[in-house]
Structures are given as C-alpha cells and as structure tokens.
Amino acid sequence: ERAIADDEEQAVVDALGATLHALGDLTLTDLDAVRLGHQEFARELRRAGDRPERRLSSAATYFYERLVDTACLHILQFFTQRSTFVAHALVEQARGLDELISKVDELVRRSPLPGGEDAAFEQRYLEHLRKKHGKLxxxxxxxxxxxxxxxxxxxxxNLETIRTVPSPAPRGETGQAYQRALADGTEPADQVLDSDRRVLLRGEAGSGKSTLVQWLAVTAARGGSTGRLDHLDGRVPFVLPLRTLTRHGLRLPNPRDLLAATGCPLAGGQPDGWEDRVLLAGRALILVDGIDEVPEPERERTRGWLRDLMETYDGENRWLVTSRPSAVGHDWLVEDGFREVTLSAxxxxxxxxxxxxxxxxxxxxxxxxxxxxxxxxxxxxxxxxxxxxxxxxxxxxxxxxxxxxxxxxxxxxPHGRKDLYEAALSMLLSRRDRERDMALPALREEPQLAVLQLLAYWLIKNGRTEMDRSRAEAIVARVLPSIPEVAELGGAPAVLDHFVQRSGLVREPAPGTVDFVHRTFQDFLGARAAVEEGDFGLLVEHADDDQWEDVIRMAVALARPREREAIFRELLTRGEHAPDQRVRARIHLLAAACLEHATSLAPSVREAVERATAALVPPGNEEEARALADVGPLILHLLPGPGDLDDDMAAYRTVIAASHIASDAAVAFLARFTG
Known part of the structure; x- marks a missing residue:
C-alpha cells in the first residue's frame, strides 16, 4: 500500500528537500548535533526550514517526518565518523567534567552531602599529617x-630492602629454592607496598624504619603520586607507633580510637564512623611502627590485635609493620599473608x-x-x-x-661504638649551651649522666621506651639528694624540664610523657647504670631478650676486664644449660657479637666463645645465617669455604651469612663461591 497519494508525492519531495537544505543554516557543531540526538536534531532542521510540512495532509506529514528522522540518523552517524569529531568530543568532555567537579565541590562546601563531612575532615587530617611528618x-x-x-x-x-628468602625447600628441590631467592631480590624501601599489601620490615636500630614510615605517610597524604608511588595515591595513612599505644599497658585501640590513642589533635572532630568507612573501602595505609618496642610478654597480644583488624578490614588496605631483626621470629606474620623484607645497610x-x-x-x-x-x-x-x-x-x-x-x-x-657514643653524649650535654652562649648554670657531664642513666635503666628493666612524666619525676626526686650539683637546678620537675629542653637526649613526645630521642642512647645509658650497679646477673638473665641485646654489648664495652670476663663466662654457662636449642644459639651468638667490644679479654675466654659459635657453623637455616652475620667480620674465619662444603643448601646459607656482613672482607670471602 502506498504511504501517500500520487498527487502528494512531489509535495513531500519538495518539503524534504527544503528541510535538508536548511542544514546550511544551522549553527550547531557536529558535537552539538550528536548531543541532541537524531529526533531533536530533526525538529531543529524542520524549524530552520520554516516547517514545510504545514502544507501537507496528515498522512503526507506523517510520512515526511519519518523520512526526516531516518535521514537525520544517517547524518549524525556521518558526523561521528569525521576525523575531528573524537578530538572535539574529548575536549568538550574534559571541560564538562571540570565544570561539574567545580560545581560539586562548591555544593559540598555550602551544604555537605552524605559523605561530604568525611571528605572535609580528611582534607584537614591529611594536612595535619603533612605538617607533622614532613620534617625530620x-x-x-x-x-x-x-x-x-x-x-x-x-x-x-631511599635505601634498598632485601626480600627474605622463603624457608629452605625439602631435599631435591634445591633448584627451586635458588629460583625463589633470585626472584625475590631487592627493591627500593618506599616501594615495598606496591606488589604486596602486607609487609613486615626488619631493620637495626637507627636504620631508618621510622623515617620510612614518615615518608610513606607524607607521600600518601600529599596525593597525586605518579609512576612508582601511585599505589599510595588516594590512601589515608594511620601512623601507629606501638611505643605510644602500649605505654600504659592498656588495651590496644579500636579503629574509632586510633586518632586519640596516637595523640592526634583532631581526635574527636572526625565524623562518627569515619575510620570504619575508610577501612571498609580499602583506602587505608596502616603503618605499625616498632614491634620490638612492645615488651615481649605483650607481643602476642599485639599480634592478636593486628589480626583482628586485618580480618575485619581485609579488602585493599595496605599494612606495614616494622621491627628490629631479632624481636620476632621469621614466621611471626607469615600465615597472615605478610611478606618479609630487611632494610639494607x-x-x-x-x-x-x-x-x-x-x-x-x-x-x-x-x-x-x-x-x-x-x-x-x-x-x-x-x-x-x-x-x-x-x-x-x-x-x-x-x-x-x-x-x-x-x-x-x-x-x-673517636674509634669504636663505645667511644663514639661517649663522645656524642659529651657533645650533646656540654657543647650545646656553650655554643649558644646561654646564661644558665653549666653542669658537668657526669652528674647529668648519673640522672639520665637511671631513667634509661628503669625503661629497660620494665621493657618500655616511654614513661609517664610523674614516674620520671619520682626517679629524679629519689636521686637528687645524692647529686647536689643537679639539685641546684631545683626540684624534680625543674630538673626534668632542664633535660627535656636542653640536653638533646630526652624529649616530651606528648603531654605527660617522657622518652629518649633514640633507643640507642637509652640502651647505652642503661648499660652504664647496669655496670655501675654490678647487675651482671640481671644482664645475663635477659640474654635471650632482644630488647637487651645492645645493652649487653655496651655493658661488655664499659665493664672492667674482670667484670667483662665474668659476663662472658656467665653467658656461655647460660647458653649451655638453655633447654631450647634456639635460645642456646641466640645466647652464644650474642657472646660472639660482644667480642668486638672487648678491648681486653683472657685468651681462654675468647677461645671458649669461638668454640661455642663454631658449633653453629654452617647455619641451619636463613634465620640463623642472618643471626651469624650480626656477629660481624670476626665470624668470617669460622665460616667454611666452598671446598669444605658438600651440601648445596649449606653453601647457600653460608653465602647468606657472609653477604649480610658489612665489611669489605666479606667480598673476598664471597668471591670464592662465584663458581
């Protein structure tokens, strides 16, 4: 059936021609036309053509409109195929998005939408982190x-990290163990969270663990990272120093209490449930600093707290935990999906x-x-x-x-660690005020050290790195009567203020809290107190506690020859009678590590220590290999060469031990294994 009568066909053709001719009168761009859609574009064309359909019958008008709609559909399809269309479309899209973002931001500013309060608080919180951790x-x-x-x-x-090699493979899979070791390799410290969401970072005191935590927090807080650090972009950092969280031995905080527990001045100002929403969305960067600064009896409780958090908020959150190397075993967080890395020297x-x-x-x-x-x-x-x-x-x-x-x-x-620490203490306690020409009482070093070492020794004996100011004042008050030179400054509060403000060794990280600027100074001063008190039995009793390792080493360096000899003999006896093989190895290795600090020692004692250490060579696993390296270069002459080994894995672990020794002598030793 024909759509129109014969006498109207030419009228429809004329109307359609006039409408399409009006394309030349439209001022729309290709992009504007496509954005309208073919039906609205057809209406624009009919208006531009002075609506020629008004002279047609109803049947002819209906047919004409269908023809115009179909023609416009093909015309818009043709527009989208032109080479300039995509470029123009992208430009317009970018402009439109920018305008939309600006309008939404202004809308949120004027009247916060659901979630707008979160965004506003996050901006304040991230700015706080940038300022707090942006200085070193x-x-x-x-x-x-x-x-x-x-x-x-x-x-x-930015130092390098070494990935911890997995536990040795069973016999017959030596090749696979080598392949895994080669695949692990090294990577820059600030990229450890790129490929893995959970990382345990080990490093010696002063190696830069806390500085790395600062760097990651500030990088994430700034946002807009590109390239190798874009995995931190858009993340909300939570810096959790365990020394602060466990200071009073209280229950570790729930997410809603994290800001208050770390002393953040914005605590209480966050929208209700904000931390929970950040963690549920997988946007958090959780930086748990200092497992080694938690007293050993409380570490299991700390691991349970960490596990509860991770199981509740799994998702895409990133987790970094730091520790001294020997504070926890090599498998402490392995079953929780943590990869271990060690911060290189x-x-x-x-x-x-x-x-x-x-x-x-x-x-x-x-x-x-x-x-x-x-x-x-x-x-x-x-x-x-x-x-x-x-x-x-x-x-x-x-x-x-x-x-x-x-x-x-x-x-x-000066030469040696002991002399270096003593010179550093002298510089900090005496030189600062002289250089600044302060018109204040000048105290000699020894009276100041007498007070400071008691504070340090209390922290060590109680497994802490921070104490309440009231506790510190009580310790100072007890010793003041016996040190009149310090007592001239006033009462205990005045004396403590003096050390906080002018010693460069003691600080007040939060109101009502006192600690040492670095754990190294605490350990050295604590060792001084232990030697003066003659607490050698107490030192040996804690020989298997990683928090006492540096204290014992420095006590050996500070002790007189007979006292030093007694420490070594008691360490060997304790190690020989230890029921646990790992404890025995740890104590004997500690004794060997102390040899470098023994300026004078009876040859028989030195030989006894070396015999006890030789029983641990070659090392039985990677953890023992790294522990051997802590002894230092003197272990090199005890390690077997390639000609003395007939087991590939034993050779492999021997190389691990030597490669962790920071000495050029290790290079010559390792060169023997290149074949």
Whole structure:
C-alpha cells in the first residue's frame, strides 16, 4: 500500500528537500548535533526550514517526518565518523567534567552531602599529617646557625630492602629454592607496598624504619603520586607507633580510637564512623611502627590485635609493620599473608650522599661553606679508607653522629661504638649551651649522666621506651639528694624540664610523657647504670631478650676486664644449660657479637666463645645465617669455604651469612663461591 497519494508525492519531495537544505543554516557543531540526538536534531532542521510540512495532509506529514528522522540518523552517524569529531568530543568532555567537579565541590562546601563531612575532615587530617611528618630531625645537627628540623623531601634517603628468602625447600628441590631467592631480590624501601599489601620490615636500630614510615605517610597524604608511588595515591595513612599505644599497658585501640590513642589533635572532630568507612573501602595505609618496642610478654597480644583488624578490614588496605631483626621470629606474620623484607645497610654511595646532605643542612644560613666543603670531602675519604669507621657508618643515625662529631672535633673522630657514643653524649650535654652562649648554670657531664642513666635503666628493666612524666619525676626526686650539683637546678620537675629542653637526649613526645630521642642512647645509658650497679646477673638473665641485646654489648664495652670476663663466662654457662636449642644459639651468638667490644679479654675466654659459635657453623637455616652475620667480620674465619662444603643448601646459607656482613672482607670471602 502506498504511504501517500500520487498527487502528494512531489509535495513531500519538495518539503524534504527544503528541510535538508536548511542544514546550511544551522549553527550547531557536529558535537552539538550528536548531543541532541537524531529526533531533536530533526525538529531543529524542520524549524530552520520554516516547517514545510504545514502544507501537507496528515498522512503526507506523517510520512515526511519519518523520512526526516531516518535521514537525520544517517547524518549524525556521518558526523561521528569525521576525523575531528573524537578530538572535539574529548575536549568538550574534559571541560564538562571540570565544570561539574567545580560545581560539586562548591555544593559540598555550602551544604555537605552524605559523605561530604568525611571528605572535609580528611582534607584537614591529611594536612595535619603533612605538617607533622614532613620534617625530620637529623641527630647531631644542633649548631647555632642550623635548623633543628629538616624538610623530609631533602633529608629522606631511599635505601634498598632485601626480600627474605622463603624457608629452605625439602631435599631435591634445591633448584627451586635458588629460583625463589633470585626472584625475590631487592627493591627500593618506599616501594615495598606496591606488589604486596602486607609487609613486615626488619631493620637495626637507627636504620631508618621510622623515617620510612614518615615518608610513606607524607607521600600518601600529599596525593597525586605518579609512576612508582601511585599505589599510595588516594590512601589515608594511620601512623601507629606501638611505643605510644602500649605505654600504659592498656588495651590496644579500636579503629574509632586510633586518632586519640596516637595523640592526634583532631581526635574527636572526625565524623562518627569515619575510620570504619575508610577501612571498609580499602583506602587505608596502616603503618605499625616498632614491634620490638612492645615488651615481649605483650607481643602476642599485639599480634592478636593486628589480626583482628586485618580480618575485619581485609579488602585493599595496605599494612606495614616494622621491627628490629631479632624481636620476632621469621614466621611471626607469615600465615597472615605478610611478606618479609630487611632494610639494607647504607652502601658507600648512600653514606657519601648522607654526608653531603648533613653538611648542607649544617651550613644553612652560615658563611663557612668552604670549611664545610673541606669537612665533607675529608669525612667521605675517612669513611671509605678507615675500616673501623666504615663499619660504624651503616645507618642514618650513626652517620649523623659521625658527621656531628667530625665537625665538632675539627676533623678528628673517636674509634669504636663505645667511644663514639661517649663522645656524642659529651657533645650533646656540654657543647650545646656553650655554643649558644646561654646564661644558665653549666653542669658537668657526669652528674647529668648519673640522672639520665637511671631513667634509661628503669625503661629497660620494665621493657618500655616511654614513661609517664610523674614516674620520671619520682626517679629524679629519689636521686637528687645524692647529686647536689643537679639539685641546684631545683626540684624534680625543674630538673626534668632542664633535660627535656636542653640536653638533646630526652624529649616530651606528648603531654605527660617522657622518652629518649633514640633507643640507642637509652640502651647505652642503661648499660652504664647496669655496670655501675654490678647487675651482671640481671644482664645475663635477659640474654635471650632482644630488647637487651645492645645493652649487653655496651655493658661488655664499659665493664672492667674482670667484670667483662665474668659476663662472658656467665653467658656461655647460660647458653649451655638453655633447654631450647634456639635460645642456646641466640645466647652464644650474642657472646660472639660482644667480642668486638672487648678491648681486653683472657685468651681462654675468647677461645671458649669461638668454640661455642663454631658449633653453629654452617647455619641451619636463613634465620640463623642472618643471626651469624650480626656477629660481624670476626665470624668470617669460622665460616667454611666452598671446598669444605658438600651440601648445596649449606653453601647457600653460608653465602647468606657472609653477604649480610658489612665489611669489605666479606667480598673476598664471597668471591670464592662465584663458581
């Protein structure tokens, strides 16, 4: 059946021609036309053509409209195929999105939508994190013309991490074990959370664990990361120093209490349930710093708390836990899906870079640039050419102390860790006020150390790294009558204020809380107190406690020859009678590590320690291999060479031990295994 009568066919053709001719009168762009859709575009064409359908019958008008609609559908299809259309469409889309975002932001600002309160609070919280963690204290930079804190961007040194090799494969799968070890390799410290959502980071005291936590928190808080750090973009960091969370031995916090537990000044201002929503959305970056600073009896409780959080908020959240190497076993968090990495010691290039940055910061605002350049070059040469000094300069803390002492002593340096710590304490306690020309009472070092070491010893004996200010004042009050020189400052509160404000060793991280600026100083001062008290039995009793390792090492260095000999004999006896093989190995390895601090020791005692250590060679697993490396270069002459080994895995573990020894002597030893 024909759609129209014969006498109307030409009228429809004329109307359709007039309508399509009106394409030349439209001012729409291709993009505008497509955005309208073919039916609305047809209506625009009919209007532009002066509506020719008004002269047609109803049947002809209906047929004409269908023809125009179909024609417009094909015309718009043709527009989208033109080369300029996609480019124009993308530009317009980007402009439209920008306009939409601006309008939504303004709408949220004027009248917060559901979730708008969360976004507004997050902006405040992230700004707080950027300011709080965006500065770094470099120990030793305390010259009168130098800043006390350094921008993190300038101070941060990105070290390498070594992936912990999985437990050795059963016999017959040695090749696979090697393949896994090769695949694990190394990676920059700030990328450890890129491929893995859960990481346990191990590192020695002063190795930069807490600085890495700061760096990750600030990077995430800034947002807009690209390239290798884009996995941190859009994440909300929670920095959880366990030394603070466990200070009073109270229950570890639930998500809603995290800000209050860490002393965040914004606590209480967050929208109700905000932390829960962040964790449920998988946007959180949880940075748990310092498992080793939790007393050993409380670590299992801490692991349970961590597991509860992870099981409740699994998703895409990222978790980083830090610890000293020996604080927890190698499998402590393995079944919870954590990959283990170890923070590497600073290499020669890292040390050279750190020395340059330290002197640049020390010279900020001063006119002695030439002298600082000379000190920089001199110290770089000394660290490279003097083995004892090179062995000390393996982490940022020790490098900072070495730089400060080198500058303070006009280019001369003490030898050995004990001498270095003593010189650092002398510099911090005596030089600061002299340099700043403060018109205040000048105290000698020994009276100050007598007070400080009692504070340190209380923390060590109680397994803590922080104490309530009231407790610190009580300790100071008890000792003041016997130290009249310090008592001249006033009562216990005044004395404690003096140390907090002027010693450079004690600080008040939160109101009502006192701690040492670094655990290293606490351990050294605690060792001084233990030696003065003659508490050698107490030291040996805690030989299997990782929190006492450095205390015992420094006690050996500080003790008199007969006292030192007694410590070694008691360590060997304790190790021999330990019912657990791991405890026995740990104590004997600690005794071997103490040998480097024994300036004088009876040959028979030294030989007895070496015999006990030789029984642990070659190491039985990777954990024992790394523990052997902690003994230092003296273990190299006890490790078997390739000709003395007939088992591939034993050779593999021997190489692990040697590769973790920070000494050029290890390179020559390792070279024997390249075949």
């Amino acid at each position: 204290t470099i120990h030793g930079i305390d010259l009168s013309s130098s800043p006390t804190r350094w921008p993190l961007d300038v101070a941060y040194l 600073m290499g020669p290039a890292d040390v050279a870079a750190f020395i340059g940055r330290w002197h640049a910061a020390a010279g900020a605002g001063s006119d002695d640039g030439g002298e600082l350049d000379r000190y920089t070059a001199q110290l770089r040469t000394a660290v490279r050419t003097q083995p004892d000094l090179g062995r000390l300069a393996t982490n940022p803390l020790m490098c900072g102390l070495i730089c400060a002492l080198h500058h303070d002593r006009r280019g001369s340096l």
